Amino acid sequence: MLRLNVILIVVTVACALGAVASQHEARKLFHELEREQERMRQLEVEWGQLQLEQSTWAAHGRIERIARERLRMQTPAQGQMIAVEPPGGGN
Amino acid sequence: MKFANSPLLSSLLPTWRARFVLLVLLTAFASLVARALYLQGVNNDFLQQKGESRYSRVIELSATRGRIVDRHGDVLAVSTPVKSVWAIPEDARLTPAQVRSLARLLEMEPREVSRRLAADSDFVFLKRQIAPHVAEKVAALNLPGIHQQREYRRYYPAGEVTAHMLGFTGVDENGQEGIELAFDSRLAGKPGGRRVIKDRLGRIVEDVESVRKPQDGQDITLALDSKIQYLAYTHLKQAIVEHKAKAGGIVVLDAKSGEVLALANLPTYNPNNRGRLSGAQLRNRALTDTFEPGSTMKPFTVALALEKGRYRFDSQIQTAPGRLTIGAATIHDAHPHGLLTVAEVVQKSSNVGVAKIAADLAPEEMWQMFDTLGFGTPPKLGFPGEAGGRLRPYKTWRPIEQATMSYGHGISVSLMQLARAYLVFARDGDLIPLSLIKLDTPPLAGRRVFSGQTAREVRVMLEMAVQPGGTAPKAQVPGYRVAGKTGTAHKLEGGRYSNQYVSSFVGFAPASDPRLIVAVMIDEPSAGRYYGGEVAAPVFSRVMAGALRALGVPPDTPLAPVQVARQNAAREVPAVPESM
Numbered sequence: 109m110l111r112l113n114v115i116l117i118v119v120t121v122a123c124a125l126g127a128v129a130s131q132h133e134a135r136k137l138f139h140e141l142e143r144e145q146e147r148m149r150q151l152e153v154e155w156g157q158l159q160l161e162q163s164t165w166a167a168h169g170r171i172e173r174i175a176r177e178r179l180r181m182q183t184p185a186q187g188q189m190i191a192v193e194p195p196g197g198g199n
Numbered sequence: 200m201k202f203a204n205s206p207l208l209s210s211l212l213p214t215w216r217a218r219f220v221l222l223v224l225l226t227a228f229a230s231l232v233a234r235a236l237y238l239q240g241v242n243n244d245f246l247q248q249k250g251e252s253r254y255s256r257v258i259e260l261s262a263t264r265g266r267i268v269d270r271h272g273d274v275l276a277v278s279t280p281v282k283s284v285w286a287i288p289e290d291a292r293l294t295p296a297q298v299r300s301l302a303r304l305l306e307m308e309p310r311e312v313s314r315r316l317a318a319d320s321d322f323v324f325l326k327r328q329i330a331p332h333v334a335e336k337v338a339a340l341n342l343p344g345i346h347q348q349r350e351y352r353r354y355y356p357a358g359e360v361t362a363h364m365l366g367f368t369g370v371d372e373n374g375q376e377g378i379e380l381a382f383d384s385r386l387a388g389k390p391g392g393r394r395v396i397k398d399r400l401g402r403i404v405e406d407v408e409s410v411r412k413p414q415d416g417q418d419i420t421l422a423l424d425s426k427i428q429y430l431a432y433t434h435l436k437q438a439i440v441e442h443k444a445k446a447g448g449i450v451v452l453d454a455k456s457g458e459v460l461a462l463a464n465l466p467t468y469n470p471n472n473r474g475r476l477s478g479a480q481l482r483n484r485a486l487t488d489t490f491e492p493g494s495t496m497k498p499f500t501v502a503l504a505l506e507k508g509r510y511r512f513d514s515q516i517q518t519a520p521g522r523l524t525i526g527a528a529t530i531h532d533a534h535p536h537g538l539l540t541v542a543e544v545v546q547k548s549s550n551v552g553v554a555k556i557a558a559d560l561a562p563e564e565m566w567q568m569f570d571t572l573g574f575g576t577p578p579k580l581g582f583p584g585e586a587g588g589r590l591r592p593y594k595t596w597r598p599i600e601q602a603t604m605s606y607g608h609g610i611s612v613s614l615m616q617l618a619r620a621y622l623v624f625a626r627d628g629d630l631i632p633l634s635l636i637k638l639d640t641p642p643l644a645g646r647r648v649f650s651g652q653t654a655r656e657v658r659v660m661l662e663m664a665v666q667p668g669g670t671a672p673k674a675q676v677p678g679y680r681v682a683g684k685t686g687t688a689h690k691l692e693g694g695r696y697s698n699q700y701v702s703s704f705v706g707f708a709p710a711s712d713p714r715l716i717v718a719v720m721i722d723e724p725s726a727g728r729y730y731g732g733e734v735a736a737p738v739f740s741r742v743m744a745g746a747l748r749a750l751g752v753p754p755d756t757p758l759a760p761v762q763v764a765r766q767n768a769a770r771e772v773p774a775v776p777e778s779m
């Protein structure tokens with residue numbers, strides 16, 4: 109009888125410790141998940157800012173200015189344009 | 200001495216004393232039980248709350264407002280987090296030096312900062328929506344009672360180019376103008392929340408309740424093509440500067456799908472920096488302002504006459520001597536023409552000719568057509584303040600009014616309505632609804648207003664109008680056949696026609712298979728020239744040329760002959776000014 113009790117106590121304590129350990133583990137993992145999700149939100153914000161930056165750099169006005177002023181490009185005059193027919197003739 | 204022999208035991212005390220002590224003890228015990236019951240059973244909210252607040256927190260999950268992108272996915276409006284600085288005045292006991300350094304970072308007057316901190320409330324905003332790097336510096340000052348809060352701010356990378364189309368949002372991210380207002384419910388997100396358990400170090404360890412997920416706002420893909428929008432805006436701006444005009448508007452439509460590819464107005468504003476805004480800058484003229492369109496209405500009258508079989512393409516009309524008296528009023532042509540065919544009436548824009556054609560039409564028929572074309576009713580795009588224009592009931596029309604309406608006076612329309620009505624000529628008589636949103640499949644068929652035959656005949660007339668001998672050779676686009684009509688109308692001011700003009704041009708290309716409709720309106724050009732063919736047609740030509748190229752529409756006429764034709768036009772045929 110006594111031996112059985114001792115065994116049961118040992119088993120109970122072991123179970124309790126196991127529960128504590130797994131709870132702790134779960135919380136640690138949950139915290140990690142939280143951190144990753146926070147990082148995801150950060151990256152989303154950054155993505156938005158990068159999109160904003162991209163469209164600022166790629167603004168049509170800016171491209172036109174650079175093309176005209178720095179690269180000295182210009183719209184071809186009427187006589188300089190040749191229409192290329194697609195192979196097969198039709199369009 | 201033994202306990203049993205103690206003299207105290209033998210001295211008998213009165214029994215009431217023992218009972219009294221017992222009673223006191225019992226009473227004390229009972230009150231303890233009652234208090235415990237009260238705290239744990241009846242009034243337990245307060246303590247539970249206190250306990251919970253030690254470990255559990257409610258976290259607000261903010262939702263971002265949807266982005267607005269153009270048809271190619273380029274971002275036109277996006278929200279990004281910024282910081283707002285707020286204070287609890289009672290806690291914010293700052294030295295004058297601290298106030299000064301805070302004011303310098305926030306770019307405010309130190310006096311203004313002190314005034315706000317002296318406010319008699321628990322919460323004041325010092326400055327909203329500051330850049331993240333400034334917010335970091337403010338946080339580094341580590342001032343008592345000064346806090347920061349994360350907010351979202353909306354940015355518009357294209358600035359004034361798309362200002363009227365997109366509108367803007369208020370400081371709390373609610374739409375106030377344009378698309379931002381029209382599609383506010385779809386763009387706006389729903390913030391969520393979650394209750395969590397935090398540990399000693401403030402780390403989240405567990406969710407207590409189910410998480411209310413924040414719903415981010417939907418992205419909106421507009422029909423707008425930002426390249427065409429930029430073209431439209433810059434060329435309109437250029438023309439307004441060149442002709443010293445008061446204002447202007449331009450609309451570009453896709454004739455195949457009814458999508459609005461571009462919409463620009465001037466004067467405009469920068470939606471990212473709305474310090475001082477006037478009503479004139481905010482007005483979305485293409486939609487909310489109506490004007491008397493003038494000659495751009497003539498093709499509709501002519502189309503109706505063809506449709507009803509009263510006239511044919513080549514019926515002859517005597518327009519000499521360039522005057523026509525109806526009742527007490529006389530209609531003039533800017534230049535007397537003589538005997539013209541119906542096609543030439545449109546080509547040369549003769550008021551007398553169109554008025555004579557209209558005289559053979561019943562007022563009811565004309566009203567019916569105008570109404571079907573959408574004049575007099577707002578286009579229902581969802582924009583705030585869309586105007587319907589003025590179309591009086593036909594029963595009140597006098598003959599002279601019917602005559603002036605036939606060439607676009609006594610009726611008012613918005614530029615968007617006018618552009619939409621031209622869909623019937625570009626689509627063989629078919630009118631479809633417009634769309635601000637990119638469509639996956641174009642509407643199959645709309646409402647038939649004219650027969651295909653009528654629409655094609657009017658198209659030929661409109662093509663003649665931009666050829667040498669017409670009113671707008673300057674609307675030509677090299678490589679493409681173009682069709683369109685000029686308009687030059689006196690402005691109504693206080694019920695009288697003033698000496699100011701509205702110049703307009705509406706047209707489409709390529710004429711063989713129309714793809715784009717461009718409508719240009721320029722208000723009060725005051726640099727000498729004011730004819731639609733001189734002021735508005737060149738804008739049309741430049742925008743159309745750029746847009747057709749951007750869309751890769753194959754040319755429908757060889758480049759070279761157009762060039763020759765142009766040289767001829769310049770040398771032999773003087774530009775024919777159109778009548779009004």
